[in-house]
Amino acid sequence: MLAGQPIIILRDNVERTRGFEAQRSNIMATRAIAAAVRTTLGPRGMDKMLVSPSGDVVITNDGAAILHEMSVQHPGGKLVVEVAETQDDEVGDGTTTAIVLLGALMDEAERLLAQKIHPTVIAQGYQLGMDKALEILDDLAITVDFDDKETLKNLADTSMTGKSIEAIKEKVSGIVVDAVQQVATRTNEGTYTVDESDVKIKKQVGETMHDAELIRGVVIEKKRVFEQMPASVTDARVALIAQPLEVTKTQVKSKIKITTSDQMRAFSEQERESLRKLSETIVAAGANVVLCQKGIADAVQYYLAKNGVYAVEDVREEDLKFAARALCGTIVNKPEELDEVTLGHAEIARELPDTELTVISGCDNPKAVTILLRGTSQLLVDELERAVYDGTRVVQDAIEYGKVVAGGGSVETELQMRIHDYATTFGGRVQLAIEAFANTFEVIPKTLAENSGFDPIDKTVALKKVHADGGRYAGLNVYTGEAMDMYEAGVIEPQRVKTQAIKSGTETAMLLIRVDDMMVTQAGETAPMGAE
Numbered sequence: 001m002l003a004g005q006p007i008i009i010l011r012d013n014v015e016r017t018r019g020f021e022a023q024r025s026n027i028m029a030t031r032a033i034a035a036a037v038r039t040t041l042g043p044r045g046m047d048k049m050l051v052s053p054s055g056d057v058v059i060t061n062d063g064a065a066i067l068h069e070m071s072v073q074h075p076g077g078k079l080v081v082e083v084a085e086t087q088d089d090e091v092g093d094g095t096t097t098a099i100v101l102l103g104a105l106m107d108e109a110e111r112l113l114a115q116k117i118h119p120t121v122i123a124q125g126y127q128l129g130m131d132k133a134l135e136i137l138d139d140l141a142i143t144v145d146f147d148d149k150e151t152l153k154n155l156a157d158t159s160m161t162g163k164s165i166e167a168i169k170e171k172v173s174g175i176v177v178d179a180v181q182q183v184a185t186r187t188n189e190g191t192y193t194v195d196e197s198d199v200k201i202k203k204q205v206g207e208t209m210h211d212a213e214l215i216r217g218v219v220i221e222k223k224r225v226f227e228q229m230p231a232s233v234t235d236a237r238v239a240l241i242a243q244p245l246e247v248t249k250t251q252v253k254s255k256i257k258i259t260t261s262d263q264m265r266a267f268s269e270q271e272r273e274s275l276r277k278l279s280e281t282i283v284a285a286g287a288n289v290v291l292c293q294k295g296i297a298d299a300v301q302y303y304l305a306k307n308g309v310y311a312v313e314d315v316r317e318e319d320l321k322f323a324a325r326a327l328c329g330t331i332v333n334k335p336e337e338l339d340e341v342t343l344g345h346a347e348i349a350r351e352l353p354d355t356e357l358t359v360i361s362g363c364d365n366p367k368a369v370t371i372l373l374r375g376t377s378q379l380l381v382d383e384l385e386r387a388v389y390d391g392t393r394v395v396q397d398a399i400e401y402g403k404v405v406a407g408g409g410s411v412e413t414e415l416q417m418r419i420h421d422y423a424t425t426f427g428g429r430v431q432l433a434i435e436a437f438a439n440t441f442e443v444i445p446k447t448l449a450e451n452s453g454f455d456p457i458d459k460t461v462a463l464k465k466v467h468a469d470g471g472r473y474a475g476l477n478v479y480t481g482e483a484m485d486m487y488e489a490g491v492i493e494p495q496r497v498k499t500q501a502i503k504s505g506t507e508t509a510m511l512l513i514r515v516d517d518m519m520v521t522q523a524g525e526t527a528p529m530g531a532e
């Protein structure tokens with residue numbers, strides 16, 4: 001081999017960063033993202049306003065939503081965004097917490113790297129710290145029963161505080177708990193499962209947000225198909241039909257060949273006749289409401305209206321399926337299949353005045369329910385929706401896993417102190433890494449204090465003092481600045497939210513600090529299009 005001759009193994013559109021530079025690059029990206037979301041943490045956190053290239057505006061306090069809109073470019077930064085997305089998918093809350101923790105873990109890692117502690121040792125310490133953290137969480141968690149509405153409401157409250165929902169929190173947390181309890185199913189082992197898609201959130205712009213309500217049934221964003229139909233029907237028996245209610249063209253063609261105007265008249269009479277029969281079948285089956293996934297022919301609309309039936313056409317497939325669960329009915333293809341069993345039942349089906357909404361409510365024991373949110377602007381209802389979504393997810397987490405922990409920086413303080421003690425049992429460099437891991441938890445009470453206008457150092461020191469004296473549930477009262485028992489204050493979160501945040505934060509941090517070489521291929525050098 002020729003000495004001094006560089007061997008080129010990468011294309012020249014690949015940008016390469018190596019060694020400490022690569023680690024630094026990821027640390028900086030994580031820090032930047034964490035800094036962007038940390039001011040939103042907690043009930044007194046601020047909101048972000050994000051504007052997309054097309055000019056759409058989003059105002060939110062939700063970590064996942066912020067990162068979703070931020071369009072992060074940095075490859076390491078994308079992993080951070082993924083943490084938020086996973087957190088949101090898995091547990092539905094705690095996205096800001098996960099990102100802020102990850103940011104702190106990377107900060108601590110930078111400090112350790114500067115002290116020449118090898119990334120492998122850091123990762124080992126973080127792993128040990130994480131295992132210990134999960135164990136401590138188990139110890140701190142308290143059981144919550146399925147019927148414990150009070151506790152479940154507190155959970156929903158805690159997850160929704162700080163979002164624009166504040167003014168109606170009390171009412172909405174009640175709605176959220178009722179909704180999730182209603183759709184939960186009991187398993188043979190006596191535990192509960194919830195399918196999150198069984199709680200649908202629908203929005204209506206125009207009314208005030210105090211009019212939020214739980215609908216034991218379904219809301220469809222469509223009016224009745226024909227003005228002559230009744231605007232409301234009580235004791236609703238709902239036909240759920242997947243196929244169009246009309247005579248298909250091919251059907252007609254194969255039947256008759258039209259040559260004269262008499263035949264034409266006969267033909268349309270025949271068509272009218274079969275459409276009338278179609279309508280009669282529906283009415284005879286006892287239906288007084290029709291939800292049809294496809295179109296409804298004019299003649300059918302006319303006959304249905306004459307019989308006092310309320311009908312909606314072109315209902316989205318998703319809505320029809322949801323209606324089947326909410327109304328305890330079955331979707332059919334043909335009106336002939338309608339009977340007592342396939343029809344859905346509800347107290348009332350009606351068109352909300354001055355809206356495009358059909359509301360079918362008052363089902364006996366629905367397997368799916370709808371939360372109807374209202375507000376004076378689209379921006380507001382969108383943010384309400386994110387808050388209510390968080391609320392339903394934490395209640396679901398608690399119902400499924402049955403464990404909650406204290407919020408307000410309480411568990412984090414306890415974790416910090418106990419993992420610190422644990423670290424001292426090791427000695428050597430790994431002890432430093434475990435201690436660093438322990439320290440990262442302080443970022444939560446610290447940020448909560450900061451965002452509430454208190455001195456972060458004073459408050460975290462005070463919290464630690466209370467914990468040292470045995471106040472294991474003490475957290476920060478973000479309104480007074482006092483340390484107080486968070487269980488008594490009702491500031492609680494599902495254990496699962498914390499577990500997930502710690503796990504994904506730590507695992508991603510370990511992944512990122514092990515990277516010492518980044519090769520980023522720039523776009524534009526791909527093979528020419530159309531080459532066969």
Ligand code: ADP
Nearest residue numbers: 040041042063093094095096097158161407408
């Ligand atoms: P995340 O996206 O992580 O859920 P949030 O903005 O919802 O972020 O803030 C969650 C944090 O706020 C948690 O640590 C929680 O314990 C804390 N928190 C919520 N309500 C209160 C409260 N009333 N008092 C003190 N801390 C609270």
Ligand code: MG
Nearest residue numbers: 093094159390
């Ligand atoms: Mg939250």
